Amino acid sequence: MSDRLFIFDTTLRDGEQVPGCQLNTVEKIQVAKQLELLGVDVIEAGFPISSPGDFNSVIEISKAVTWPTICALTRAVEKDIDVAAESLQYAKHKRIHTGIGTSDSHIKYKFNSNREEIIERAVRAVAYAKRYVEDVEFYAEDAGRTDNEYLARVVEAVIKAGATVVNIPDTTGYCMPDEYGAKIKYLMEHVNGIDKAIISTHCHNDLGMATANTLQGVLNGARQVEVTINGIGERAGNTSLEEIAMILRCHKHVGIDTNINTTKIYPTSRMVSSLMNMPVQPNKAIVGRNAFAHSSGIHQDGVLKNVQTYEIMDPKDVGLDDNAIVLTARSGRAALKYRLHVNGCDIESEERLDKIYKKFLELADKKKEITDDDILILAGADTAESHAVKLDFLQVTTGMGCKSVASIGLDISGQKFEEASSGNGPVDAAIKALKKIIQKQMVLKEFTIQAISKGSDDVGKVHMQVEYNGNVYYGFGANTDIVTASVEAYIDCINKFRK
Structure with missing residues (x-):
């Protein structure tokens, strides 16, 4: 055999x-x-x-x-x-x-x-x-x-x-x-x-x-x-x-x-x-972000003395690069391109790299360190530029003891639209304002928020299911502002049923 x-x-x-x-x-x-x-x-x-x-x-x-x-x-x-x-x-x-x-x-x-x-x-x-x-x-x-x-x-x-x-x-x-x-x-x-x-x-x-x-x-x-x-x-x-x-x-x-x-x-x-906008669970064997992480003091002590005490695989054997190049606002295009390559995303076009780098700098101004998940999101985000419906601006007022109010601006195939609405929380207010512009009978079926690493400045990922005309559409958004990420996910759904 x-x-x-x-x-x-x-x-x-x-x-x-x-x-x-x-x-x-x-x-x-x-x-x-x-x-x-x-x-x-x-x-x-x-x-x-x-x-x-x-x-x-x-x-x-x-x-x-x-x-x-x-x-x-x-x-x-x-x-x-x-x-x-x-x-x-x-x-x-x-x-x-x-x-x-x-x-x-x-x-x-x-x-x-x-x-x-x-x-x-x-x-x-x-x-x-x-x-x-x-x-x-x-x-x-x-x-x-x-x-x-x-x-x-x-x-x-x-x-x-x-x-x-x-x-x-x-x-x-x-x-x-x-x-x-x-x-x-x-x-x-x-x-x-x-x-x-x-x-x-x-x-x-x-x-x-x-x-x-x-x-x-x-x-x-x-x-x-x-x-x-x-x-x-x-x-x-x-x-x-x-x-x-x-x-x-x-x-x-x-x-x-x-x-x-x-x-x-x-x-x-x-x-x-x-x-696929499908996160890998942290404890997933081989490729989860915790697969080679050690938090127990006993484990850490053993690994420091001899890595084979608690690791049966070398991280490099599965392509995990332990050369920790930390990306910040001071990082250049070469470092960004290298990290994208390490994560299986090769950018051949300098024009596309420039677009991703511009978004990278914008994000780096909001976060101390940029993770691999962040740059993969940035690399995939440029596909949204071809969408018919785009978010122009979003302003939300919210707080304890007052009703949330949102103002939103959309660009729909080059035409500008603005609306405002109040709601039961900032996300509800923003989506109600959005629906006033779109004027379609859509039903939100599922709404999931996920932080991709740690920290209050983290990028939040939002997955949504929206039902329209008996069909279910799936949307995705990512932003350091979770309300903006939610609106972008909803707009992603709209762009899919407008095709």
């Missing part, structure tokens, strides 16, 4: 399905190029039939990267497969990922079918995809809750039909690690022709066991893992790429390794977090 583990990254497909984390095509290309530098073997670029945007993204990603295999997802439907094949026309290495649900629950309630018919549909889909590409992956959706004997029949049939990879997803994150490992082992021992295909894991984290399940799959014979950066994904997320890569790197005795350049892990994590 090969000791090489293939990394199948689905950040741009499964990861991007997280509400509010959608990327445009330019951003997807940026992530895909970073994944190529990271060393992933397969990039699942999208679900082409689902939307014109996904279809176009697969095309453009296929053009942008060179050596990774580009994969497109489909259902076991001929039209899906036709569209996927068309989207992969420019890929140097291409794969179609097709499949169908195999659990009794899916067969009965999702497809109103029976086991034999599902096998027939699976075989037809693989054979049809094989007309377009040599590399065909089949997924047995909800394999985690599929009877092992029947699952083995499905796997054997699709391999015979030409599948080169067979994906065994724990779609609901239900399996226990020993149960999932036993499932992979059963397939390795009971499927005729199993040596003709690679078995893949695809585990969800609903019960916090995605990484453990994936590792058990690998130890029992799987040689591809389907993962995402930062473990993002639907519901509680997917298996984290960085966790699997570093587990195998730290436990060399297992004898299995990946092609991942681990020094690119941290910059890739920061890039994905920044572009």
Whole structure:
């Protein structure tokens, strides 16, 4: 059995399905190029039939990267497969990922079918995809809750039909690690022709066991893992790429390794977090800001005497630069550009760097020190300049024992508008004034505020959900003034439904 583990990254497909984390095509290309530098073997670029945007993204990603295999997802439907094949026309290495649900629950309630018919549909889909590409992956959706004997029949049939990879997803994150490992082992021992295909894991984290399940799959014979950066994904997320890569790197005795350049892990994590406006939890393994922090006196004493007493990894191994260049108002463009590079954001255009540097100086006048999170926000903020609706000014009066009042000015496609309103607090007053100008029936569904590091001068990040005409739109804002950040998040939502 090969000791090489293939990394199948689905950040741009499964990861991007997280509400509010959608990327445009330019951003997807940026992530895909970073994944190529990271060393992933397969990039699942999208679900082409689902939307014109996904279809176009697969095309453009296929053009942008060179050596990774580009994969497109489909259902076991001929039209899906036709569209996927068309989207992969420019890929140097291409794969179609097709499949169908195999659990009794899916067969009965999702497809109103029976086991034999599902096998027939699976075989037809693989054979049809094989007309377009040599590399065909089949997924047995909800394999985690599929009877092992029947699952083995499905796997054997699709391999015979030409599948080169067979994906065994724990779609609901239900399996226990020993149960999932036993499932992979059963397939390795009971499927005729199993040596003709690679078995893949695809585990969800609903019960916090995605990484453990994936590792058990690998130890029992799987040689591809389907993962995402930062473990993002639907519901509680997917298996984290960085966790699997570093587990195998730290436990060399297992004898299995990946092609991942681990020094690119941290910059890739920061890039994905920044572009998707999805913060990484501080205690997240490998890439959380506390992953290499020691606050306990006993731990600090041990680390100072010998770092290996409490650290099993060198921070540099995952790309954490311990050369602490502190950015302040006196820092120049070179220092700013370097910190952006360390965090996975390479600025090629001097004009764009000048714009970011100008915003950096404005922020540096308000804060003593600028964090990496701050500069990533600045690097992503210039996209707002193309929006139709922009915030011109905001003035708020608030305090104990008096009603909050806000005055606001908007620039809407070059036209200036002003309004004022009172409200139950400064944010409420500002948004009421904003809605007087926009005059749309919008309902605020979710409002989340997060400080990105520490201190009263910190940049606050605001995430919002706004419902308009039955659709939900997600907005993001960041500012040292939390009221301004809230208004910018609301305006971000408005710009999305005005498109």
